[in-house]
Amino acid sequence: MSEKADTSVKSLRLGVCEVCGGKEAHYACPKCEVKTCSVACVQIHKRELVCDGVRDRTKFVPLSEMTERELLSDYCFLEECTRYADDRKFDLVKRYTQQQRYLPVPQHRMRAAAQKRNIQLSLLLPHFSRHKENTTFLDWKRNRFFWRIDWLFVNAAEEDEDQDDPIKSARFADARCDEELTLANLLLKYLDLQQETAREKRKLLVRHQTVGIGGLSFWLQAEGVRRSATRCYHLEANRTLRENLSGKTIVEFPTIFVTYSRQPPAGYETIDSDKESDDDLTGTASDPESEDEPISAHTPKKAKVLHDLNEIHDVYHALAAAYSDGNDSEADAADDCEIEGVFREDIEL
Incomplete structure (x- = not known):
């Protein structure tokens, strides 16, 4: 009788499996506390209840139910949080948590020089892919920018490899473009058949090369304004890059569309100025004159x-x-x- 009693008591410790309902339960899920009898039932319970089986260490436990196990778990959890915070504090990638403050010296120079040119340069955090791609260089001794430019030739002869591109554009990147050169001069390498790059891209850019620089239109991707994803600025081919970027907001480097029609790319509309700047995107005041306001006793x-x-x-x-x-x-x-x-x-x- 005693052996049967011990067996019945042991079987009642977890009860019957809550998945199949026919066998004795041997396991209890650390997260949702569902009782199961086998690995198959464990997998079924995870799939049906969308449970990962990991105990929730932040779950509320009444003080009356606290044991040494919960106390040790909370202590280890707080130690992990402390180590995580310390790692992020000394991680150079996540060191600069605000766009416009405490920048490294080269980036501070670039932003200050761009501001003097009436260009609102917004620099992303180091772990952003656009920041990693940026090769813009400021020759501060000669006070000259060499911009990275992404050229998007709209409606190229062959479809671009990116099938998700809604306007079917061919993308080319120039690492350093002198700001004192005009857009027409910067594009000669793609349009003048006497240059090697133009001959290599002949099949792709045949329509743009046929029209010639006089028949092309240039459009700068808008940044820092409302609905910037579908808006662009019209640029002049006979003006320098510096003049064309003046009064604009640039995130890391400019993206310029090249079309052989007088209309902006499909799905885009033209915007004339940066007056509709979005303060949340740029992190600065929308009024450009605010930078020149005198410092008074009431200034923070x-x-x-x-x-x-x-x-x-x-x-x-x-x-x-x-x-x-x-x-x-x-x-x-x-x-x-x-x-x-x-x-x-x-x-x-």
Whole structure:
């Protein structure tokens, strides 16, 4: 009798399997506490209840039901949270959590130089793919931008490999385009058959090459405005890249559509100015004149600090340019960036 009693007590510890209902339960799900008897029943319960079987460590447990197991679990969970926060704090990829503050020295130079050209340059965080692709370079000793440009030739002769492209455009990227050159000069490599690139892309760009530079239209992808995904600016082929980008918002680098008609690409509409800027996208005030407002006693402390840092940068920029020998190299630029970084760090402290 005693053995039968022990067997009945043991079988009642978890009860009957809640999936098949015919066998003794041997397992209890850590998350939803469903009792199962076999691996097959476990898989069925996970599939039907969409359960991953992982215990929810943030689930509320009354104080009266707390045991050493729950206490140790909470302690380990808090330690993991602390390690996660520390890792993100020292991760260079996630170091800059705001677009427009505490930028590295080269990016700070680029943004300040673009602002003087009336260009609102918005720089993304380091882990964004568009930021990784950006090869825009500021030759600060000569005070000249060399932009990366994505050219999208609309309605090319052959379909692009990207079948999801709604306007069937052929995409080409130029790593560094001099801002003092006109759009017509920048596109000669794709249109002039005397150049190797134009001959290589003959089958793809035959329609654009036939029309010629005089019959092409240029459209800049709008950024920082409402409904920017379907809006663009009209650009002039005989004006320099610097003049065409003035008064525009650029996210990392410009994207320019090239069409052989006077109409914008299909699905796009023309916008004349940046007056409809979206503050949430750019992270700055929509009024361009707000950057030139004088600092008064009523200005917030944070705004004063940022204004002072910009002035410090301008002073260093002027001094370094005045005493430079005019020969620019990547090694010299790296040394200058390091020196200016120490300079700005001391001033901020």
